[in-house]
Structures are given as C-alpha cells and as structure tokens.
Amino acid sequence: MFKGYIKMAITSIRRSKWRSLLTMFGVIVGIVSVVTTVSLGEGIKHQVTGEIKSYGSDVITIRPGRLVNRDQHGKVKSVNIINSFTANTITNADLKTIAGTHGVKQSVPLAIVSGKATSESVSDDNAIIMATTPDALQLINQKIEFGSFFTDTDRAAHAVIIGPKIAQDLFQENVPIGRTLKVRGQEFVVWGVFQASSSSPITAATDFNKSIVMPYNVAKSLSDSPPQISQVLVRAENTSQINQTIQNITIELKRAHGDQEDFTILKPDETLAATSSVVTLLTSFVSGIAGISLFVGGIGIMNIMLVSVSERTREIGIRKAVGATNHQILSQFLTEAMVLSITGGVLGIIIAVICSYLLRIFTSLTPIVTLPVILVATGVSLLVGIIFGVIPAFQASRKDPIDALRYE
C-alpha cells in the first residue's frame, strides 16, 4: 500500500512539474546551505586535526592575545575569535623567556613577514612568508622533499625553504633549488622544497604548501619593526610533565608582561578543541539561518498542499466513494508532501555536493560532505514534509464524501 501512495505522489508531482519545483525551492535552499556549512566546518576540523598531527602531539602552542576563557579546572570555556587576529603581544624578548623556562626542551617562533615574493618573472601575493629558527623542522614535523633546511650555522644566511605550490607559482618547476627570489628588496636562495601537505586555511600561518620560510634572524633585519610572532611552538623536556611546563611558562610570561595574561597557551588537543568550538559556533549560526529557510520551505509545501487538496476535492470524493478510509486519504496526501520535501532535500544535497566540489577546486577551503550530514539532511527534509504536510492531509481526510463529490 505504501508503494501505492508513493506512486500516486510521484504521478501527482510530475503532473505539475514547475509548481512542484518552485514549492521545493525553499527546502532546496535550506538543505544546500546547511549541508555546505556543515561540510565546510567538517573540512576545517579535519584540517586542524591534520595540523596537530603535523606539529606532533606533544607540542605546546603559545599564541598572542587571550583566545580562550577557562573555568576553574582549566578547561576551555569559550573562545574569542576576534583576538586571534589582532593581538601582537608576544615579543622578541618573550622568546628568550620561554626558551629559558624550566622544562622547555625546544622552542621556536613562527613569525609572519609582511610583503610579497618575486622571482625574475613572477610576483606572488599569496605566499605566506614566515620566519623561524632551525629547530622548527622537528617541531612542525614538516618534511623536506628536496634540498635541506637551514641549520644553526646558517642563522644569517639569506636562504628560504619554499612550499611546492610556491615552487610552481614562482619558478614553474618542482625543484627550483639554487634559484633566487626577492622579499622586501633582498635576495634569497632557495635551499629546499617542503613535502606537499594538507592545507589549513584557518591557521594560515601554517599552510606550508604556500609558505616561504626564512631564518628568524634574517627576518629581523628586513625592516625596523621586528616580525610579528603569530605563535611559539614548544616541546617539553618530559612529555608526562606538559602541564607543569605550561604552568612554568605561564608564570614566567606573566611576570615579564607585568602580571597580564595577554597570551594563550594551548595543549595539543586544545588547539583542536578551540578551533572546533569556533567552527561549531559558526556552523550553528549559519544553520540557524538555514533553518529559517527550511521553515519557509515547509510553509511553501503546506501552502501548495492546501491548494492541491482543495483543487482535488472531487478526486477525494471519488476515492472516498469507492471505499478509501480517512486514514488512507491522509496517508496519500501526507506521502505526497513527504515526497515533495524529500525530493527537495535530495536535490539540495546534490547541489551542496557540487558546491563543495567547486569550493575545493576554486578556493583553499576543503569542505567534506560526510555520510551523517547527508543522512541528517535527508531526515530533516522528511521531517519538514511531515510537519507541514500533516495539516493539509488531515483536511483532505476529513472531507465529507458527498460534499466532496458535489464540489465543482
């Protein structure tokens, strides 16, 4: 019988294709926005997870600004996303403080050098120019594909290690070792090329595919103001004492900053948690808006179903006259609303998948459409059909057979 209802629904929807398509539009828009947003969020979380892996799971991150609020147990309570872009509170002097703190084995700054890179023929605005110290190679876990990283003896060398994307963009070759590029008027020789890694747009400083890395000391000489330190990566002497080490750094830095905690120390897993909660917040915000669109889509379905029920009063009369029960009429119209909304949902999912694919190709975003997202989207569209289809279906089922038969 259920198959019969679906067949009836499909026949009746195909009878007025355009009307049905317009009716589905709201649901389509809603589902597309929800699925795309959630997929973007998934992609970002995935990248951050990958980033932590690339840092090594025992690396502490120190970032400028107060990024998180903690409760009394030290758990991340909330995240201030704005601060992460504006703060400039970790200074050159702090690097020494951190390096000298008890329990710190290695510490490297990751600093941003503003400016663009040019080769003889091309200039690249998208390159992320970073400065760091030789130990970085062990902390970022980023492998060198060709050539080598600079070492302690090359602290003042005008050398750069570049990402594979930069190699292509600036030199149109995979291994441009020995060639030169210019940053802020100074020439640098390419010493090495990084292995390709999964890109991570949210923490742009660590997208090594698009990066140009130079010695920190050289970067200091590029301009009057020291390069802006976006994070400091720290490895503790003893992995089991990470918490103790964090506490030590906190005390030392606070002392240096006049008792101000204007920095954030994140444990390896907290980097993920902090990013996740930002992403979740954004996702739920956009999903809320998409929810409104789904609601409007539902109203559209209800409206069309009400029109359809009144247009088809005579049909209802005939069906009842030959023995359809109220329940069977209700099921017929409810199924129709459900088929409408689920078709909209499926179309929405297809469009969202296409959108995600295009985003992957044309932007650095990497949305991931997961099976749960698809299932939830399908479920939600089905639910919309049920919620907004039940009233029209109920109206249809309650029609008096003889009145319905006489309806013109």
Added chain:
Amino acid sequence: MPVIELKDVSKLYGFGDATTIALDEITLRIEKGEFVAIMGPSGSGKSTLMNIIGVLDRPTHGTYILNDRHVARLRSGQQARLRRDKIGFIFQSFNLLPRLNVIENVALPLAYKNMTQVRRLKRAATMLERVGLGDREYFLPRQLSGGQLQRAAIARALVSDPSIIIADEPTGNLDSGSSRVVMELLSDLHKEGNTILLVTHNPELTRFASRVVYVQDGAVIGDEQSAIGEVSKIARKMITLLPKTTEEDDLAGVSALMKSIPGGDKLLSQARKRGRKRATKPTKRRRKTNLRGKR
C-alpha cells in the same frame, strides 16, 4: 430479512426558514435480490435517498440498517469499508478519475484493499472484459464515449463484488443504444442475485425492475411489485400526473420522459407553454397524502 431497512429517515438541508426537507420520514425495506426502480420528479429526493443508502451521506433523523448493522453507529473507517466491499455506486456523471486510465480507475476500489497490484489489475481486466471494454484498458477517460465511460464506471462498481448496486440515473447522459447496454448489464447482475437500486426518469426502464418506488417531495408515494418485462403501472400512471413543477430545468427532465412515450413531443410543447404560464404565478403543490392513501 431485508438487506436495506430505513426507518423514518429524514434529510434536512439548511436551517430556519431556509430549511429544505429533502427526505421526509421515509420508511423503506428492500429484500435481497430485488431490482428496485426509484422514480419521481426532479428534486423529489431520489439522489439524497440513494446517497444515504450508499453510505455516502447520513440522514438527519431516523435509522438506516444495512445488512443488520446500524450504519450511524459505525465508525467512518467501517463505513468506508462498507462502501468498498458491499456497495457498488454508479453515478450519472460517471465520476471516473480523469488522470487514471480505464483499468486503473476500475481497480481503484481494490487499491484500498490490501491486494497486490497484479491481482488488482487482473480482476479489473476481467471486469472490463465483462462490460465489453476489454480493448480500452489503457485509454484515459477523456478518450472514451459516454456509453463507454458508464460501462467503465459499472466495471468499477462491480470490481469488489458488491451485493448491492446503486445506480443513480446511470443512463441519464446516454443515448438509447448505450442505455440498453447498461440496462442489460444491470439486468444480468440482478439475475445473478444482486440487489439493484436504479433511479430513472424513464418509465420504459421499469421493465427491468421487480419493484417500483415512486418518490415525491421526499416521501414514498407509490410502491408496487412489477413484473419484469413490463412497464410498471405506477410509472405509467405518473406520466399522466406529470409534468407539474415549474422550473425550466425541471422541464428538461420532463422532456426526457416525454420522448419515451408516443406523441410525447406534442405533450412536451404543451408542457412548455404551461410551464411558462406557471412560472409567473406560484401554484399550490399537489397534495401527496391522497396518493399515499391509495397504497
């Protein structure tokens, strides 16, 4: 034991001064296997009566017992099942679903019964064969003639093997040839032991009936057994009492009747003249009691 039993059944429409009494305390028993022709002028309540007997409508007052069951006490689902399994309703206007093809239309009552599609269509095909539409299964209703439509509608009414067949002016929209085919089908069904109720304005058709009930102003004013093959006496008598209502559309109903008797055309033109005169001044309604007394 009657299959259909009506006790003091009334049907009122509207309220206050605008109340129409469509049925006025009708009491009627119909036994299994009867072929009852229902006659009466337009607006006398025949269709209302059929709709109530067919469980499409419910009476305002009175009781209706169908197969020993009080219909009013049944839940709507049970009433629907009665319509589906026990009653085959044939309408003057066919009432086929325009977007389903003929065989789907015929199989419609079975769709509401848990029956597989293969069995449904097979059964519908048998029925279409029976009414002589075996070669029209996949036509849409709009591709059929009036007579074919009515035969399809009859096939639909018969598809779930009902014991009661109600036909409300089934030949009203058909020419005499098609009417004959329809009537023969009904007659065959009667011979098979089904109970048949037929509303008609055509006295000729009472030849097929075993009983004629005459309704006027919502009441039964004549009820007699009639030999099959003969036009019933009461039907003939009523011709002389007609026409009597004044509305223009009533005249249309009368004209159908007039055509069936010799010299009807002349009578018809007289009736038209009379009708026009009457339309200007309201006339007293014929008392129904004197006829009732005769029974």
